[in-house]
Amino acid sequence: MESIWTRDIKPAVFPKLMNNIRADTLIVGGGMAGILCAHELADAGVDCVVLEADRVGRGITSGTTAVISAQHSVLYSDLIRRFGRETAKGYLDVNLQAVKRLSQVAWGIDCDFEMRPSVLYARTDGDKMRREAAAVNDLGFNAHFTDRLPLGIPCAGAVVFPDMAQFHPFKLLDALAAKLRIYEKSAVLKLEEYTAHTESGSVTAKNIIIASHFPFIDRRGLYFMKLRQKRESVMAVENAPELSCTLSEDAEKGFFFRTYKDKLIVGCGCHDPGREEEDYARIRLFLKERIPEAREVCRWVNQDCFTLDGVPYIGRYAPATPRLFVSTGFNAWGMSTSMTAAMLLRDAILGRENKYAAVFAPSRAMPAGPLLENTAHSAVSLATPTLPRCTHMGCALKHNDTEHTWDCPCHGSRFAEDGTVITGPAVKKAHVK
Numbered sequence: 001m002e003s004i005w006t007r008d009i010k011p012a013v014f015p016k017l018m019n020n021i022r023a024d025t026l027i028v029g030g031g032m033a034g035i036l037c038a039h040e041l042a043d044a045g046v047d048c049v050v051l052e053a054d055r056v057g058r059g060i061t062s063g064t065t066a067v068i069s070a071q072h073s074v075l076y077s078d079l080i081r082r083f084g085r086e087t088a089k090g091y092l093d094v095n096l097q098a099v100k101r102l103s104q105v106a107w108g109i110d111c112d113f114e115m116r117p118s119v120l121y122a123r124t125d126g127d128k129m130r131r132e133a134a135a136v137n138d139l140g141f142n143a144h145f146t147d148r149l150p151l152g153i154p155c156a157g158a159v160v161f162p163d164m165a166q167f168h169p170f171k172l173l174d175a176l177a178a179k180l181r182i183y184e185k186s187a188v189l190k191l192e193e194y195t196a197h198t199e200s201g202s203v204t205a206k207n208i209i210i211a212s213h214f215p216f217i218d219r220r221g222l223y224f225m226k227l228r229q230k231r232e233s234v235m236a237v238e239n240a241p242e243l244s245c246t247l248s249e250d251a252e253k254g255f256f257f258r259t260y261k262d263k264l265i266v267g268c269g270c271h272d273p274g275r276e277e278e279d280y281a282r283i284r285l286f287l288k289e290r291i292p293e294a295r296e297v298c299r300w301v302n303q304d305c306f307t308l309d310g311v312p313y314i315g316r317y318a319p320a321t322p323r324l325f326v327s328t329g330f331n332a333w334g335m336s337t338s339m340t341a342a343m344l345l346r347d348a349i350l351g352r353e354n355k356y357a358a359v360f361a362p363s364r365a366m367p368a369g370p371l372l373e374n375t376a377h378s379a380v381s382l383a384t385p386t387l388p389r390c391t392h393m394g395c396a397l398k399h400n401d402t403e404h405t406w407d408c409p410c411h412g413s414r415f416a417e418d419g420t421v422i423t424g425p426a427v428k429k430a431h432v433k
Helices: 032-043 076-083 085-106 126-138 169-177 276-290 334-350 368-383
Strands: 020-028 048-051 114-122 144-146 157-166 190-192 195-197 202-210 227-238 246-249 255-260 263-271 295-307 313-316 324-328 398-400 405-407 421-423
Touching: 020 032, 032 048, 032 085, 032 169, 032 334, 048 202, 076 085, 076 126, 085 126, 085 157, 085 169, 085 334, 114 126, 126 144, 126 157, 157 255, 202 334, 227 276, 263 276, 263 295, 313 334, 324 334
Parallel strands: 020 048, 020 202, 114 246, 202 324
Antiparallel strands: 114 157, 144 157, 190 195, 195 202, 227 263, 227 295, 246 255, 255 263, 313 324, 398 405
């Protein structure tokens, strides 16, 4: 499987870390979040180093649909109800700032950047979408309601956010990475105080940002209890109509759509590992019914970290680690949230007060119900007596017949057929034979 973004790009190659070095700030993870953090800090004059376990951007970022929007799966009407108006407005305002800042960063870079409205729709509950539009208006943003969608998609109601965007993630990522100090094939195997150790070198830094998708330091922060990984199946097709907006369904396993040049990107999810073929069948059925002339070009699967309350974890890794930071749990909205994380963590490291920091604080209280459910889900896998086992926390691995990998249903680690780590939080090779 290969995403549409990796088909037409020859990535730059960065060296492997082969000695012991120092920096003001170390960023662990060379995906969109890590590179944007490094870019924002470097722009402010901070000496940064990025360590990437594999190749820059070729992990989780390669599966993105690259939609830039402040309109996320968590509804603002829900945020107001659960957290209050002030928190909901803070979440909206900082994400609108992230959209604007990412647009500024992309300006002048040939990354197929286009302004497009984003649309969140419901198939059956139009009143819910009317309430959402009213809530967003009350928070100060000019969203509007509609009940008409392209492609003949059934719609009871939808909320339109104007002036959002889409782009080619690697064209932007590679342009930014070229100006940074990056080491590839340099997985962090151990963190001692503020020194990160790799296979053949180390980085000692005043500040460290863990931007490795799923945090791998289990003794702090309890992220293995506060995060759940889900996967989305995505397909790019040709001979399909062009969309003038991006579309996302308000449903747990809903569809999402965007256009890239002459291709239509269609996806659906979220699901646990190993159910990709079921979702591809849903995509093909949709295309057969709505766009029968469409032809598949490529397909891929993305994997996202979801938080228990729908708000990302961005800030201090734990209360006892004042110079160790984290950005994770982007809830399938990685592009705008990566920039939100970059802005918040830039200000934290520079000692600037940011009025939005408390909204995303990882140390905030977690809802008891989802926390117990997530813990029970992991306990079931831990108690499963089958082999092989994940090297992260010992959960039973399941074979993914679609992608020919071994996947951990607890915390989302993935391993190749020979046991090599593909996706963390695991850092050690698994014994799969």
